Amino acid sequence: MTIVQAIIIGLIYFLFRFTQLGLTFSAPFFFSPLPMSFCVGLVLGDVSTAVMVGAQLQLIYLGLVSPGGSAPSDVAIAAMVGTSVALTTGMAPEMAVVLAVPAGLIGRQLNVLAYTINVACTHLGDKYAEEGSIKGVIMSGALLPNISKLLLTIPLVIVVYFGPTVAEAAMEAIPQWLLNGFATIGSIMPALGFAIMLNVIGKKQLMPYFAVGFLAVQYLDIPILPLAIFGAVMAFLHLTFTGKIGENAKKIDIDEESQVDEKHLLTKKDVTKSYLMWWTFAESTHNYERLLGHSFCMAMTPIIKKLYTTKEDISAALQRHMVFFNTESVWGSVVVGITAAMEEQRAMGANVPDSAINGIKTGLMGPFAGIGDTLSYGTLLPIILALFVPLAKAGNPIAGIAPVLIFGILSLFIGLWLFRFGYKFGSKSALTLLKSGMFESIIMGASILGLLMIGGLVAEYVNVTTPLVITTGVGEYAIQDIFDSILKGLLPLLTLGGVYAFINKVSKNYVVAILLLFIIGIVLGGLGIIA
């Protein structure tokens, strides 16, 4: 690795993680390691191996949801460290994971620092809002925080540059039994990702789909991709039989007459501009004080510019929207659209006081965050990633970039549609959407598909076997054979059950869970009980 390569890798992290520009394309870097591994591979000239490492890491972090900036681990840093070490030292992906996971936990602190920088910028934004300076509000939210975060990139470049050398030396000093333990950690850890995902979508009555996925892969050797097609068919049938889709299903009940108003001050272009502003900067100003408040105000600037002319009105509107706001930014787009409609009503003279606008914003942001987090990061993104894990495992470069493109483009348009819908029908649109049962159906369908795939992935990728042999007078019995005669893949299933019970009953603290899994892995693997 050259220093230039290390700097480029640092800059890629800066672009997708620190600035978080272009919400739907940067979000996959926040929630999944595979895209970052792909980028490291591009820079270091071996995408094939890079996505293999990424796939191994991806299994661990599948289903990572971090509502309200509560991410316990920085998966992009984990991917950066793990992939660059594996590529420069030739370390096996399963080993690289053991280094990557702690790096992700420590790297998390950099994000806390980044959020702290964002607070300062938001306070500056307040000042500009007071002065009625639209440009100032945008600059303090778009330029300042991002330029200052370049500084935070420096420690990452150093770690990436020196990491492989340090890791190589450490690996040489480590005894064989500990290496066995590390390998075991690598094979247990994917169970953590699946257990986390089960926590989000694993409803009791849907668990049979998990069983189907598991058994299909274990006994029928169905590859994951065709399994997903089966899953989609089953989800469709389930939704049809339960009346969620089909003739008797509820529909989006659009009453064209219920449109907010015939007259408009805003053009379609203004509305699209506002959405694009939201899409570009939604997460860029994220901080612990106002969360996405500053970004919300930035999204409103094209609207404010068009609707208000006097300094007082502009300043009041800017300040109105600098307050605390937090939602899931894709599905929560509808709230931004609704607010645009309310501002327009107000500018046309309707009696829409500050408290009404604020009430709608703060009332709706929570519910749509609940729906959005479940949909975007609890189901859609993990399913798309899971589809490509087998390809990534086989070293196919497409698998590193396809999930970002599919999720990014899909979410970009979902957000646009919701934003326009919210603008067109105002606050009523929220009820219309919720009443249509559309979210429930998508969550249900995606959960079924997701569970079926987790079942398959557990069978395929949680590789836990035991080399233990019982010697009796008659002969030797491999314990693994006994397990296999009961149920193929019994140990992987038990591992998943164990990890699931562990994170739910023993320690909900993610860091503690990972540390203990490490210890268990080292003990069981080191003693040769499992392999």
Place this chain on the structure above:
Amino acid sequence: MAGLKLVRIDDRLIHGQIITKWLHSSRSNTIVIVDDELVNDEFLSSVFLLAKPDGIDVEIKSAEQAAKEWKETKLGSGNILMLFKTVEQVKKAVGFGLEIKELQVGGIAAKQGKKRVFSTISLSQEEVSDLIDLSNRGIKIYFQMVPEAASTDLDSIVKQNFS
């Protein structure tokens, strides 16, 4: 056993942290929102009643009503995740006779005159004194965002920020 599985102050009420994390980890099947304002807001009430995951019940009550029903029926047979928007509402409900053993503070947005004390939680001087009052009544108060993150108790928050 039915009862209050989790009591939390969170001004966004039902959102991502509740849906994707706490509902599951607290093993609740019913969300009871206690808020005098929301109970009278027909539009937002319907939003909260509709924006819930399949199989979960949502009820919205005033502080007085919640306390009354608690005394009469322990609020029914569900496993309850109780959400308050404000410290003031908790104080009110407890004043009316709602018995809670633990109170989790999970989200109170920053505003002028408030001090940020823990991740996304900001408190005013008045809210702090109210929390101390509640704590003196024997309620264990702690600050936590999501189950997998660390929590802090009221004492340390007060010591660090308000003394």
